[in-house]
Amino acid sequence: MFRRLYDWTMALSASPRAPYALGAVSFAESSFFPIPPDVMLVPMALARPNRAWFYAAICTLTSVVGGLLGYAIGALLYDSVGRWIIQFYGHGDGVEAFRAAYAQYGHWIILLKGVTPIPYKLVTITSGFAGYDLFWFVLLSLITRGARFYLVAGLLRQFGGPIRRILDEHFAAAMIVVLVGIVGGFFAFKYLF
Structure with missing residues (x-):
């Protein structure tokens, strides 16, 4: 399944629709979608390293705009939609502690959590x-x-050739590492906060 997604994304990167698809995934991931934009960013930057910075800009801007939707869900719809999304990810118990931590460490929480899995x-x-x-x-x-x-874009731009060869030869192992990172991020959120 992931190999097909990788191959599809590599083919999509040559399409004029590629930036729009990347932006849509990045936007959705910041508020409700479970798959990170890296699953599109990595193959697209590998296929077209000269556009890696452009792809990073798309991810950044659409992620922040999607974050505003997530913020609105929390501010306006927490009792219905927001609580459901948090509980869907199995983190309903930790939200109150996380909310209390904002009073003292809000800046650091956003800075640290934004770069982690x-x-x-x-x-x-x-x-x-x-x-x-x-x-x-x-x-x-x-x-x-x-x-x-x-x-991510800088690493792919600099080391894209060797990374692409590794992915082509050891795709299953690379996907296991990615999945462990994603699952680890959920567990870290659940048990650390």
């Missing part, structure tokens, strides 16, 4: 629920999401 949508929804300052939320989201996506 911890699902960013949980940060965006909780930020809205906690009433975190919207200006700081947007600014810190731009910094942390930008750092994450530009780091």
Whole structure:
């Protein structure tokens, strides 16, 4: 399944629709979608390394805009939609502790969580629920999401050839590492906060 997605994304990268698809996934991931945009960013940047920075910019901007939707869900719809999304990911018990931590460590929470495998949508929804300052939320989201996506793009631009060969030869092992990272992020959020 993942191999087909990888091959499809590699083929999509030559299409004029590629940036729109990447933006849609990045937007959705920041508020409700479970798959991170890296599953599209990595193959697209490998297929077209000269556009890696452009792809990172798309991911950054659409992720922050999607984060605003997550923030709105937390601020306006937490009791219905927001709580359901948080509970769907198995983190309903940790939200109150996470919300309380915003009073003292809000800046650091957004900065650190935005670059880790911890699902960013949980940060965006909780930020809205906690009433975190919207200006700081947007600014810190731009910094942390930008750092994450530009780091990935930079590594792929610099080492794309060897990375692509490794993915082509050991795709299953690479996907296991990615899945462990995603699942690890969910567990880290659940048990650390």
